Amino acid sequence: MKNKNSRRSFLKNISLATFSALALSGCDMEAFDQFFQQNFKTLSKKEKDRIIKNLEIKYKEKYGKEFHVSDKPPIEGTLFGYALDLSRCIGCRRCVYACVKENNQSREPQIHWIEVLQMEKEKGIDFAHSTAQYNPEKVPEKGHFYLPVQCQQCRNPQCVTVCPVKATWQEPDGIVVVDYNWCIGCRYCMAACPYGARHFNWGEPNVPAEEINTEMHYLGNRPRKKGVVEKCTFCIQRTREGKYPSCVEICPVGARKFGNLLDPDSEIRYILENKRVLVLKQELNFQPKFYYFFGI
Amino acid sequence: MKDNFYENIKMPVILMALYIVLTSGCKNKESGNNEIDKVLNEKEENKKTEIAVEYAVEAPPFSDGTYPCTDCHANFAPNPVRRKLVDWHDDISAIFNHDSENRWCLDCHDLNNRDYLKLASGKLLDFKESYKLCGQCHGEKLRDWKVGVHGKRTGEWNGEKEYLLCVHCHNPHSPKFKELTPEPPPIRQEDIK
Ligand code: SF4
Ligand code: SF4
Helix, strand or coil: CHHHHHHHHHHHHHHHHHHHHHHHHCCCHHHHHHHCCCCHHHCCHHHHHHHHHHHHHHHHHHHCCCCEEECCCCCCCCCEEEEEECCCCCCCCHHHHHHHHHCCCCCCCCCCCCEEEEEECCCCCCHHHCECCCCCCCECCCCEEEEEECCCCCCCCHHHHHCCCCCEEECCCCCEEECCCCCCCCCHHHHHCCCCCCEECCCCCCCCHHHCCCEEECCCCCCCCCCCEECCCCCHHHHCCCECCHHHHHCCCCCEEEEECCCCCCHHHHHHHHCEEECCCHHHCCCCCEEEEECC | CHHHHHHHHHHHHHHHHHHHHHHHCCCCHHHCCHHHHHHHHHHHHHHHHHHHHCCCECCCCCCCCCCCCHHHHCCCCCCCCCCCCCCCCHHHHHHCCCCCCCCCHHHCECCCCCCCEECCCCCEECHHHHHHHHHCCCHHHHHHHHCCCCCCEEEECCCCEEECCHHHHCECCECCCCCECCCCCCCCHHHCC
């Protein structure tokens, strides 16, 4: 670690001269600045503030709107958990698109953090015979049930373990986040995640200016760039402000529940204590904080 | 956030109390001003139930121009005979599918005051509290709804929440959920250019 830091500071120092030269020559100073930006976790408050201010200016230039980028830390004493009622979900995909909108996912090329799988009641939870492509006139379809999958916010996230540069980690409130500036795009995490919850920007992401959500979190829905990985963050920009995630609020059947696992009075704890609950691929021991339950 | 919520609710009560105490020149509870105490207690009681149940619900979803019901019903003599409605509310008759064999309008609506619902006990019920009526049969659902498991809550996971009434999602006259048109499926991997 130390080595790396000194190497970095050495580079920084010898670059000072070049830096001024570059500045004079009108080369992209910001790219230069970004190149030498540290991992978000090691940044000081001052550095964060500066970086965020620059981002807000940059986004304003690009999208012509005022942006607010937050770096709000976790709320003390919270560990977020999620529960989805399999007996309610009708597979309408409202959540998929609410998420796209809230979290500024690329429209083209398309990225969806939530994938709703249709399964046959006869077969039970069976990924091999599931499809995300169902497209009937009306849902739910007879004999089928629906299982939306997104990042399971594992307690034991191997996506984090395998990252060679520590660009992804689990926050104290349980949200697994990505520093898009530090991600090198190796996609090890995607290979490690058994839930298909991570998505790679193969192309330059594209969000229409009139649809972009200007309330952002540095570790959440701020615009990504080509070559980095992204995933569900439990709407970190909302939930750290006390709000429910967008998918919870849009679901027309109220299948989605969210709350603080450490609060014994929360609805999520009620579900864990009173309903039949399961996690996906339990045998892999990733220990999701995303639970599925049967409300009826 | 939670604190704020309670504070917001209590504030008007406290102000009110202060106002009454000041204007009546009353010093303390022992002064024998039972009237005021009673009013205050009642207010507190009301607040308490409100806080205890804490259901900030959206306004009931009346169809346009149907409420207050007495606007029309005041002109008719109440008729308690069970029958199929044909001239008025025939739209409801047409869709009615809620244990229709055994029930009809006046099992839930009050015969004499149409602006209220009626519990099995005969107690009148404001439309804002219709969940209590539903809960007479669907007790388990009511329990889950109260803790936020059945139905949808919006707002803050650690603070103020807004509940929807049962009838916001379930048509009380035909409560089975209607099918929806799904949003488009994701683009297949092989179709990405
Ligand atoms: S919005 Fe709700 S019902 Fe529709 S697919 Fe998502 S979870 Fe299921
Ligand atoms: S679901 Fe996948 S991306 Fe999310 S925390 Fe678990 S391993 Fe990581």
